[in-house]
Amino acid sequence: MSTQRILAAGAYVPADRLEAETVRRALGRFDAPGISQVAVPDPDEDTLTMAVEAGIRALETAPIDTETVERLAFATTTPPMDEEDPTPRLVSMLGLESGLETSVHTASTLAGCRALEAALDRSGTALVVASDVPRGAPDTAIEHAAGAGAVAFVCSDVGGHDETRVAGEGAQVLERSTVTSPYPGTRFRRRGEHDTTGLGITAYDRQAFTETVGEALGALAFDFESRPPDATAIQAPDGKRPYRAASAAGIDSASLEGCVTVHDVGDTGAASALLSLAVALENDAETIVLAGYGSGAVATAMVLENTGVTTSLDVGADDEPLRYEEALRRRGTLSSGEPDGGGAYVSIPTWRRSIPQRHRLEVGVCPDCSGLTFPPEGACDECDSLVTFTLEELSRTGTVEAVTTIEQGGAPPEFVDQQARGGAYRSAIVGFDGPGGETVSIPTQVIGALEIGDRVETRIRRLYDQEGVIRYGCKVARVPRS
């Protein structure tokens, strides 16, 4: 077995929740058993932006230097684009080295566990990120269960900069098994479609899940009766199936209760089992069983021994749950997309040149006067000299200098759909902290509420789509993080 260990875990779940009771009142039914509420992302969030949130948390808490990360494995069943590798942008957004090796894992909810396996099977330091936001038709069990969230792990077998802390610590896989069994039709999405669906044959679906996961757990050379796990993290398409599968494998359901997330977050697809694993690690569970499942059907099970993993999990909920119509607006059900007019044209080559500024606030330092120029092109903003800048990154924190709330009628066409889905939004000028105590003022959109003088930090979000290409960049939210 590999000496690879999980050293750190980060997680991010959007704070807004839609309660099961709200759906039941609106539709007269709620078809996701065992779920009390689900996480709902903002209109400008997707699996890539959530991956950044989880990844940043894992990297910040990990006892390693970011530049030592050699591999990135990204898992999701709902990538932002059907075809186009998201990892180059994820690498840039996370500030990782551009030469690292990346892989994308998708096609079923097992993708998260497969990404973790890929990291654990190779030597070196890797970042594993699973992020998902399943979607179904509004009147389906899949949609009622659908949540959103991302989880990330830093894995390494080479130690970190904090040798005393790293030595002997981490979570290591003791046993692992995989089982496949052909079960078509339980959960699938046709090419080009947004909604995941299934044939809805309850007994068949349940059997596919319970049998495959149960066999994977049973294949582990591990006696659950004599050595019951402290925590069991199982794929959770709803709030009942993980318990059924565990029970079938002879695992006490009590070991699920401390780390199961589906009740309050919903089905997080490829991130589901790993999100529970992250919670188990945060709870310092020593022996952890992990079981992932993907429709088709395929299941992977692992036993991990945990001697200490640093964690940074942001999975809490806002106090005020969403109304049903708010959730529908977020989903885009009540709006018709971008209106006529379109955006100011920024060509993709032009956009690409600005990516270091969009993702990481790269600024130019004038060799003549040391003044800072953003973006780092043209004459120096301070002394007007035409120079060749040296490049540095601004701090991702700053102070609000001016702010407005863009109400109905005030949004340019490319932001009308965002406004229709998320309501009025704020736009601000923020003085970002630069080297030498200088600040650089940059216009940016705002997540949530804030006022002049507030301290803020950046978040990567979708800005807008143009020519079918999603443009991502920094927005800001008030600190501390929620």
Place this chain on the structure above:
Amino acid sequence: MTSAYVVGAGQTPFGAFPDASYRSLFRDAYEAALESADGDLSSSDVDEAVIGTLGVGGRQLGLSGPAVTEHVGLSGVPCSRIENACAAGGFAVRQAVQAVQSGMADLVVAGGFEVMTDMSGDLTKYWLGVSGETEWERLTGTTFAGVYAQMASAYMNRYDVDTEPFSRVAVKNHDNGAANPDAHLGFPCSLEDAEGGPAVADPLTLYHCCPTSDGAAVVLVASEAFLEGYDGPAVRVRGVGAASDTVGLADRDTYTGIPASERAANTAYEMADMTPDDVDFGEVHDCFAIAELLAYEDLGFCGRGEAPRLLEAGETDLDGSLPVNPSGGLKSKGHPIGATGTGQVVEVFKQLTGRAGERQVSNAATALTHNVGGSGGAAVVHLFERGAGV
């Protein structure tokens, strides 16, 4: 250097005119300008034409100057188009003055036009949006309303004022516009209307924002030599100042002033050997109510932070010590982008030749116009005095 004079100026009403084209609007304004010269001018006198337009709608982005001058029979006359966003018209006037002062022309047509109401509101916002900083500022989800609202928020924060001064701008300019038959929104509004209007970009309400309009305005700028043997009215251009600045607001050192306006004003005052105290009335760029407050301070009408007091005291009312925007301004008269700056000079010509009717400023001998492009990426200021034949 020869002096330059405005010897004629005319405009169409500003508003929404689905039956008019940009060319027919320009023709109406051109004919009104010729008529204002009391019949002493004809197209054969014109040496040069400078036309301001943003090109909203993209209907004739190339050669949009000759497209309107040939329509009024000025084919063969050198013509160029000026594009400086909302300051296009003001810069067209400046270019005309320069042509006269250089000695290259004796009579220049400075025109402006825009058609903005024959498309959806979203398309209009597209065209307005591409006049601002498109790669960063706009991609935070702002149009000009949002950018000026950010300036308003900074102003309120710095000087600890509320939105009432913005609403006073709206009330004053609507009152003036109600007496202007060419005004797009020629009706009065109350302080309560303005304060309680629908929010567009907080803290700005609908009444704090100018409309988008159709319209054209033409100014005829002549040399001293031309005035020999000319018996019509003439208004002397005493001073011209212009400046540019960063297109994006965030790149500036201040959000509570428009540095380009201040520089342009100082240049114009110096050229005219005038001070703000010498100005009898002003037509200033009030695209959003906050812009008029900033203009008072940038143009030296009052000190920094004192604009709200000036408004509250009624100093800039039509019967105040320094009337501002007797035409109704952009807020009430309207804002057909390319025609706005030339339209301001039309108002000055009417006022200084005693033709402003109900909104006539008493005993006005001097005037100032102030035209801003975008949120301050360009600004131009002109100073005028009543001249020969008046």
